[in-house]
Amino acid sequence: MHDLWSDPTGREGMVFNIQKYSIHDGPGIRTTVFLKGCPLRCEWCANPESINPYPEIFFREEKCERCERCIGACPLKAIQMSEGGAQIDRTKCNLCMKCVEVCPTGAISQIGKKMTLEEIVKEVVQDEIFYRNSGGGITASGGEPLYQAKFTLNLLRECKNRGLHTALDTTGHAKWEVLDEISNYTDLVLFDIKHLDSEIHQKGTGVGNELILKNLDKILKKGVTVWARIPIIPNFNNSPQYIETLAKFLSKKPFQKISILNYHEWGKHKYKLLGREYPLKETHPLSEEELKDIKNIIESHGLEVTINY
Numbered sequence: 001m002h003d004l005w006s007d008p009t010g011r012e013g014m015v016f017n018i019q020k021y022s023i024h025d026g027p028g029i030r031t032t033v034f035l036k037g038c039p040l041r042c043e044w045c046a047n048p049e050s051i052n053p054y055p056e057i058f059f060r061e062e063k064c065e066r067c068e069r070c071i072g073a074c075p076l077k078a079i080q081m082s083e084g085g086a087q088i089d090r091t092k093c094n095l096c097m098k099c100v101e102v103c104p105t106g107a108i109s110q111i112g113k114k115m116t117l118e119e120i121v122k123e124v125v126q127d128e129i130f131y132r133n134s135g136g137g138i139t140a141s142g143g144e145p146l147y148q149a150k151f152t153l154n155l156l157r158e159c160k161n162r163g164l165h166t167a168l169d170t171t172g173h174a175k176w177e178v179l180d181e182i183s184n185y186t187d188l189v190l191f192d193i194k195h196l197d198s199e200i201h202q203k204g205t206g207v208g209n210e211l212i213l214k215n216l217d218k219i220l221k222k223g224v225t226v227w228a229r230i231p232i233i234p235n236f237n238n239s240p241q242y243i244e245t246l247a248k249f250l251s252k253k254p255f256q257k258i259s260i261l262n263y264h265e266w267g268k269h270k271y272k273l274l275g276r277e278y279p280l281k282e283t284h285p286l287s288e289e290e291l292k293d294i295k296n297i298i299e300s301h302g303l304e305v306t307i308n309y
């Protein structure tokens with residue numbers, strides 16, 4: 001597994017967010033640690049800043065006061081002034097972050113930073129009382145947390161040793177040895193199932209699903225508690241015929257919980273901040289009725305399904 005920015009000792013991780021009081025990433029109240037780096041390229045990705053394993057730059061046009069300090073600071077002359085304020089030529093930029101250092105308004109900011117294991121654990125344990133009262137804990141998410149395998153292992157092991165409930169939110173796309181070892185310190189795996197047809201999976205996510213489905217079988221066989229999380233993406237995996245196939249597949253596996261998650265556009269603005277095009281411009285979330293129809297098809301196979309959680 002490509003491990004470019006990850007500290008080989010696993011003592012430092014590349015983190016882009018620590019979300020406290022999270023209630024959608026496992027049971028109870030949780031702290032979700034979002035790690036950068038992902039081997040998939042899902043067209044609908046709501047966290048585009050999570051994909052690359054290194055720090056990146058957000059540019060917020062509305063905050064730019066056109067002071068031109070960033071232009072003077074850039075050693076590669078990658079910034080010029082435009083109608084919308086400073087404009088970064090990201091093909092020239094080497095992410096030295098000198099512009100971030102001088103920007104007085106935060107219009108240019110760094111997304112993603114290295115944090116030590118100790119720093120993160122210190123932040124996580126601050127809310128221990130909430131975890132104890134609600135049955136919550138810590139969730140390692142991303143990106144793909146298995147991308148920074150050693151760090152995720154250390155983080156979940158440390159939290160587990162402190163008696164916290166640990167969850168791993170994963171695409172399942174990693175070497176089995178990695179998932180196997182980390183799952184020894186994981187109380188719950190939130191496992192994404194995006195499409196059962198490998199060719200279609202490849203078109204939507206950039207990778208086939210063979211490794212993912214093999215890992216799913218292995219982790220279930222190992223007896224780890226798994227929640228299946230199924231993003232429902234219009235024109236990708238929402239046809240009634242496909243949902244029937246999916247339901248049959250799900251009914252043969254011992255998931256503790258099955259959730260369908262409606263496609264949403266909350267991450268759209270972040271593509272602009274990164275200077276990227278949003279790939280699914282014409283796609284919109286399903287209606288409540290459409291989601292209920294999908295839930296009903298799956299539940300007709302004797303399963304229970306939650307929507308958006």
Ligand code: SF4
Nearest residue numbers: 074093094096097099
């Ligand atoms: S990060 Fe460095 S190279 Fe990139 S635009 Fe800013 S100053 Fe220039």
Ligand code: SF4
Nearest residue numbers: 064065067068070103
């Ligand atoms: S330093 Fe910040 S506020 Fe000034 S021009 Fe650059 S982005 Fe805009």
